[in-house]
Amino acid sequence: MDSSLTKSDEAWRQQLTEEQFLIARKKGTERAFTGAYWDHKEAGTYHCVCCQQPLFSSKTKYDSGSGWPSFWKPIEVDAVTEEADHQLLMTRTEVLCSRCQAHLGHVFEDGPKPTGMRFCINSACLTFEPETSR
Ligand code: FE
Numbered sequence: 001m002d003s004s005l006t007k008s009d010e011a012w013r014q015q016l017t018e019e020q021f022l023i024a025r026k027k028g029t030e031r032a033f034t035g036a037y038w039d040h041k042e043a044g045t046y047h048c049v050c051c052q053q054p055l056f057s058s059k060t061k062y063d064s065g066s067g068w069p070s071f072w073k074p075i076e077v078d079a080v081t082e083e084a085d086h087q088l089l090m091t092r093t094e095v096l097c098s099r100c101q102a103h104l105g106h107v108f109e110d111g112p113k114p115t116g117m118r119f120c121i122n123s124a125c126l127t128f129e130p131e132t133s134r
Contacts, residue, residue: 005051005100012050020049021125022104027087027094032067035123039063043129045075046121051100055079055126056119064111064118069126071119072111080119082107095119 007015014024022028032038037046048055051082056071056079064070074080078098085094085106095104104125111118 002099020124023122024050027103030122030124037069037123038067046126046128048097048101048102049125049127053099068120072115072117
């Protein structure tokens, strides 16, 4: 983690919308089928809304039917970190940005081949950069 990204809630609030703050910095969840990217199909790269680190490529995005943007792997192995999450009386695996520790979503083992993983990510934690046209 980059220590220059250890910011107070107040500093994050200045940089983010209230929704982005509550989800990315306070481990919230957007309602399914409401985010900007669950049904977004353009080619490009999804970055962390807090620190702009590249996180996921449109090449590994797929329609999971969940109502959240879903990917079968991160853009680089070390782009995200995973942590056990014991909220809601069940154990899930939380996915965080490895650079600024933003909460991104959760990872489940019901994804498509080749990894079998489903990174279920909040749109509010992402910004999208389209692939430059040639
Ligand atoms: Fe980040």
